[in-house]
Amino acid sequence: MAVVGPGALGRVFAARLAAVVPTALVARSRERAAELGEGFELVHPSGRSERVRVPVFGPEEAPPARWAVVLVKGPDTEAAARVAGGLAREGVLSLQNGWVRERLRAAAGEGRLVDQGATTAAAMREAGRTVWVAAGETWLPPAFAALAERLTEAGLPAAATPEVAARRLEKLAVNLVVNPLTAVLDVPNGGLLEPELWPTVRDLVLEMHPVLAARGPLPDPETLLGRIRRVLAATAANTSSMRADVRAGRPTEIEEITGVLLAWGRAGGRALPRHEALYRMVRALKQVHRGEPLEE
Known part of the structure; x- marks a missing residue:
């Protein structure tokens, strides 16, 4: 097994999988792999903490694997997919945020299964530790049934199901609201539940729903709003990945x-128009925080 991407969630998946099957964690470079080779502190959802060591490799040194799970940030998709495609004999699975299926397939090459699943597993890095926030659930395409079994065995509940198409779109819908809005407003997830902000959440959902529904199965707007509300309540104190990146x-x-x-x-x-405005603001905020001049 190979896990490409040693971010917080990649570390969790690698640590759990290593307990049931030989697993390699693949970093972007040999130097980064050496830094991570000393291990890391993993805090479980129960609060228990342990020191974890997983074999870490640079992309050129990583051993072949039956499966490769890609858990990198979106901008690194192509590079990670090329590495994963070179390692995996049977299949490459992305569990990334956003929608990267086409880019993943183009970069990973032919001769193996390549697709994107969806997961509600959550982790973050905090004060030098990797905090496993929730095991969540993971959905894979039906052809990845053997990988789903391994993930479940490792304590990461997973199912290979045709419902993965709906789960991918639903996760994208949640990300479309939570990530850019918390980044622009600079609030934790729970801040979007405030009475002054909830109408904005509703407007974003109503605006995007017809576009997403044209791409596949999606709950009606009110059901989707209810699910977003539950996600926000369950992760109220969390900082979204986009807010942290900005x-x-x-x-x-x-x-x-x-x-x-x-x-x-x-x-x-x-x-x-509402999503277009958020898109422009996030891009502008990134430049401001980097000290770069704004694009005209």
Whole structure:
């Protein structure tokens, strides 16, 4: 097994999988692999903490694997997919945020299964530790049934099901609201539940729903709003990944999330002014935090 991407969630998946099957964690470079080779502190959802060591490799040194799970940020998709495609004999599965299926398949190459699943597993890095927030649930395409069994055995509940198409779109819908809005407003997830902000959440859902529904199965707007409300309540104190990236001046996943929606809207002849405004603001904030001049 190979896990490509040693971020917080990648570390959790690698640590759990290593307990049931030989697993390699693949970093972007040999130097980064050496840094991670000393291990890391993993805090479980129960609060229990342990020191974990998983074999970590640079992309050139990583051993072949039956499966490769891609857990990198959206901008790194192509590079990670090329590495994963070179390692995996049977299949490459992305569990990334946003929508990267087409880019993943183009970069990973032929001769193996390549697709994107969806997961509600959550983790974050905090004060030098990797905090496993929730095991969540993971949905894989039916052809990845053997990988789903391994994930479940490792304590990461997973199912290989045709419902993965709906789960992918639903996760994208949640990300389309939570990530850019918390980044622009600089609030934790629970801040979006405030009475003054909830109408904005509703407006974003109503605007994007026809575009997403044209791409596959999706709950009706009211049901989707209810699910977003539950996600926000369950993660109220959390900082979204996009908010954290903007604050740190790192590249965001705005292209893989809102950029994809806007492209779909253009293809269908539908304007998305609220999402367009968020897209522009996130891009501007990234430049401000980096100290770069704003684009004209």
